Amino acid sequence: xxxxxxxxxxxxxxxxxxxxxxxxxxxxxxxxxxxxxxxxxxxxxxxxxxxxxxxxxxxxxxxxxxxxxxxxxxxxxxxxxxxxxxxxxxxxxxxxxxxxxxxxxxxxxxxxxxxxxxxxxxxxxxxxxxxx
Numbered sequence: 001x002x003x004x005x006x007x008x009x010x011x012x013x014x015x016x017x018x019x020x021x022x023x024x025x026x027x028x029x030x031x032x033x034x035x036x037x038x039x040x041x042x043x044x045x046x047x048x049x050x051x052x053x054x055x056x057x058x059x060x061x062x063x064x065x066x067x068x069x070x071x072x073x074x075x076x077x078x079x080x081x082x083x084x085x086x087x088x089x090x091x092x093x094x095x096x097x098x099x100x101x102x103x104x105x106x107x108x109x110x111x112x113x114x115x116x117x118x119x120x121x122x123x124x125x126x127x128x129x130x131x132x
Contacts, residue, residue, distance in 0.1 A: 012066055049120070049121040052121055053116060060108065063101075064102065067101035070094065075095065077090065078091035078092065
């Protein structure tokens with residue numbers, strides 16, 4: 001269980017970091033010289049910069065929800081441990097990992113929003129998840 005949790009947490013963190021690192025590649029999209037690929041047409045994205053902003057916002061939201069659920073799961077495990085020291089320690093570790101994950105998501109959101117704003121993508125500090 002612990003090994004699977006570590007692997008899934010590591011995968012989530014890698015996904016968020018990869019998204020934040022790939023965001024600067026949208027600089028060409030901000031210049032207006034890049035046309036929307038045919039595969040994006042009809043998907044609700046108006047251009048590549050819009051697609052990047054929406055994908056970034058959705059990935060940050062999904063990662064945040066996952067870590068909140070892990071935190072809740074850790075709290076339930078802690079309550080269910082009923083004094084068993086081994087289970088209590090596992091639950092404490094899960095709670096700490098979830099909090100660290102949430103901090104990483106919040107920092108990634110702040111850095112990613114700043115970078116996207118510098119590139120002219122998205123808006124200042126808003127998490128827009130409008131579903132059409």
